[in-house]
Amino acid sequence: MKRTNEFEVVPKSDADEELLRRLLDASAALWNEINYQRRTNFEDPDGDVWEIDEYRGRYGGTLGASTVQQIERKNREAWRSFFALREKGEANSKPGFWGNQDEGRDLRTYIRNTSYSVKWGEYSRLEILVGQDLKKEYGLGYRERLRLEVRGEPNWNEYDKQGRLELYYDDVSETFRAFQPVTISNSRLAQPLADETAALDIGANNIVACTTTTGEQYLYDGRDLFKRFRETTQRIAELQSKLEDGRYSSKQIESLYRRRTRRRNHAMDALVRDLIERLYDEGVSTVYVGDLTDILETHWSVRTNAKLHNFWTFRRFVGRLADTAEEFGITVEVRTEAWTSQTCPNCGSTEDTTRHQDTLTCHCGFEGHADLAASETFLRRHETVARPMARPVCLKWDSHDWLESPRSPRPNEEHTNPQVASVVVRDDFVVS
Numbered sequence: 001m002k003r004t005n006e007f008e009v010v011p012k013s014d015a016d017e018e019l020l021r022r023l024l025d026a027s028a029a030l031w032n033e034i035n036y037q038r039r040t041n042f043e044d045p046d047g048d049v050w051e052i053d054e055y056r057g058r059y060g061g062t063l064g065a066s067t068v069q070q071i072e073r074k075n076r077e078a079w080r081s082f083f084a085l086r087e088k089g090e091a092n093s094k095p096g097f098w099g100n101q102d103e104g105r106d107l108r109t110y111i112r113n114t115s116y117s118v119k120w121g122e123y124s125r126l127e128i129l130v131g132q133d134l135k136k137e138y139g140l141g142y143r144e145r146l147r148l149e150v151r152g153e154p155n156w157n158e159y160d161k162q163g164r165l166e167l168y169y170d171d172v173s174e175t176f177r178a179f180q181p182v183t184i185s186n187s188r189l190a191q192p193l194a195d196e197t198a199a200l201d202i203g204a205n206n207i208v209a210c211t212t213t214t215g216e217q218y219l220y221d222g223r224d225l226f227k228r229f230r231e232t233t234q235r236i237a238e239l240q241s242k243l244e245d246g247r248y249s250s251k252q253i254e255s256l257y258r259r260r261t262r263r264r265n266h267a268m269d270a271l272v273r274d275l276i277e278r279l280y281d282e283g284v285s286t287v288y289v290g291d292l293t294d295i296l297e298t299h300w301s302v303r304t305n306a307k308l309h310n311f312w313t314f315r316r317f318v319g320r321l322a323d324t325a326e327e328f329g330i331t332v333e334v335r336t337e338a339w340t341s342q343t344c345p346n347c348g349s350t351e352d353t354t355r356h357q358d359t360l361t362c363h364c365g366f367e368g369h370a371d372l373a374a375s376e377t378f379l380r381r382h383e384t385v386a387r388p389m390a391r392p393v394c395l396k397w398d399s400h401d402w403l404e405s406p407r408s409p410r411p412n413e414e415h416t417n418p419q420v421a422s423v424v425v426r427d428d429f430v431v432s
Contacts, residue, residue, distance in 0.1 A: 001184045001326060002163070005118075007152035009126055009167065009176040019138045019146060020176065023130055024169060026062045027071055027109035028098040030055060034075045035095055042094065049079060061133035063109070070110040070164060103251045107169035113162050116145075118180060120157040124150035126178065128167070148176075156182050172259045191329045194283025199379035201340065201371050202290055202314070205358070207271060209371035211379045214282050215387035217372050218275065219394045220402060225267050232260040265316075267397050272320050274395070274402045280328040287330060288382055289318060290337030335382065340374040 011017035034052055041047030056068045063071075078095040085092040099105035115129035127145040135144065163181030170177050198212040207222035236256050243250065279287065322332040342350045344362035352363040360370035372392055379385060395402040 001186055001189070003156050003159075003182055003184050003323070003327075005154040005156055005180040005182060007124075007150050007154060007178055007180070009178050010149040010151055011176070012147065012149060015138060016146065016148065019130065019134060020148070021107060021169070022134065023063065023146075024107035024109050024167065025105055026059060027067065028105035028107060029101075030059050030063070030068065030071050031075060031108075032097045032100070032105070034072060035097055038075070038079060039094055050076070060131055062131040064115065064129045064131045066112040066115045066129065067109060067131075070112050074110050099251075099254075109167050111165040111167060113164055116165050118150065118162070120150075120154055126150050128165070150178075154180075156184055158188070159183060160185050170262075171255060172262060189327060189329055190280070192283060192285035193280065195285050196283045197286045197288070197379065197383045198279050198282075198284045199288040199375050199382070200290065201337065201375035201378060202317075203371050203374075206371045207268075208275065209369075209375040210275065210279075211372065211375040211385075211389070212279065212282050212284055213379065213383050213385050213387070214284075215385070215390045216278075216282055217375070217389055217392035218278060219369070219372060219392055220271055220275070221394060221396050221405070225264070225397050229260060229264055232256055232263075236260075263399075264313075268313075268317055269320055270397075270400075271402055272317070272324050276321070276324045276328055276330065279330065285330055287321070287325060287332045288335050288378060289321065289332060290340070290378065291334055335378075337374070337378050340377045340381075341370060343374070343377045345373045345376045345380065 009020075011020055034055065037052050038049050041049050041051065052072070055072065056065050059068050075095065082092060082094055098108060111128055117127050119125050119127075126148045128148070130140070130146050132142070134140075135142070140146065159182035161183040163183070166179040168177060169175075196213045198210055201209040203209065203222075205221070205223055205226075206219055207225070208218070208220045210216075210218040236253055239250065239253050239256070240248070318332070318334065325332050339350050341355065341360075342353055344350075344353050344360070344364060344366050345368075346362060346366040347364040349362055349364065354361050355370050358370055359367065360373045361367045366373075369392070376385070376389065394405040396405050397403075
């Protein structure tokens with residue numbers, strides 16, 4: 001099983017930082033040269049994209065021969081992906097450049113698995129290979145590597161094999177960061193505590209609504225998260241409108257794009273981790289998630305479609321959900337969730353229900369939170385739910401963690417107990 005450690009890298013001195021920046025800048029320059037040659041060959045009817053010059057002689061003294069090889073290989077992988085998408089008829093553009101010398105390059109490199117080492121402990125450190133020319137210039141020994149401090153707790157500090165390291169400078173947080181792919185033995189995975197089941201309803205305002213066969217319900221509110229995403233998008237549009245004719249982007253615009261994407265991905269990854277850990281504690285062994293095609297083909301409004309098509313990255317979300325669930329021995333299955341949002345979980349009707357914002361009502365007397373009701377209906381299609389629903393837990397994003405809201409929506413009490421009056425939930429305010 002393959003996983004990734006992500007951590008911050010900190011140079012120990014100004015000289016080390018300068019050396020590291022030169023290493024990453026040279027890597028970006030190499031990528032740009034290779035990519036320019038391949039793009040030129042692509043436009044030439046007689047050109048061959050795969051035929052490029054030998055760059056080890058020019059860049060080996062700075063990067064080291066193995067790093068030159070890895071950047072060449074990474075660029076080749078990007079072009080293979082481009083051709084694969086092209087054959088499928090999917091819209092895509094040719095591999096791009098890592099910035100330029102005038103406006104600043106994207107500082108990034110890829111280091112072969114045998115050309116670096118990571119030591120975890122009280123004084124965690126990363127050691128990477130650099131070219132002999134840089135070693136001489138900065139006083140490193142012939143066999144010495146650049147030693148950098150590491151901050152952060154790895155998800156996997158014991159692994160069977162490490163992969164190619166990606167090292168880059170994050171200009172949003174102004175830190176150096178690294179991604180370390182690792183291969184983990186399946187024997188180190190956790191096992192489910194029981195054989196319970198959960199179902200997820202994925203939506204526009206509430207990112208995930210979850211119901212389990214234990215009677216627990218979780219609601220992850222995405223309104224604030226999408227609001228920040230939309231504000232950044234509007235700022236990008238404003239800057240684009242001020243560009244000179246013939247220009248389509250700028251360093252500030254690219255920075256905003258990266259910041260928007262990283263904020264969204266950070267929140268989504270944290271959501272997946274928080275949810276799976278809760279489900280593991282509930283003894284869940286199987287998670288049903290709705291077929292995302294159904295959602296993408298539904299057109300509610302321009303604003304909703306903006307959330308679904310621009311903000312959401314469904315394929316990435318489900319992939320991360322499956323990967324994280326695998327760590328805990330939980331299986332993720334994609335099933336159709338057609339009509340669950342219009343189905344009454346009390347009587348099963350789809351014709352007598354009305355949805356208004358977060359509320360679903362039915363002529364049978366049911367009133368409840370629409371997304372939670374949809375996840376419950378989705379679950380009941382596949383599993384028998386004998387337990388009554390507990391009070392749902394609503395979680396909100398605070399830019400760092402998903403925290404439980406004191407105004408968590410109540411379940412529909414009439415649905416779970418006919419002797420108690422119903423409860424209507426609107427935007428996390430409870431109305432009896």
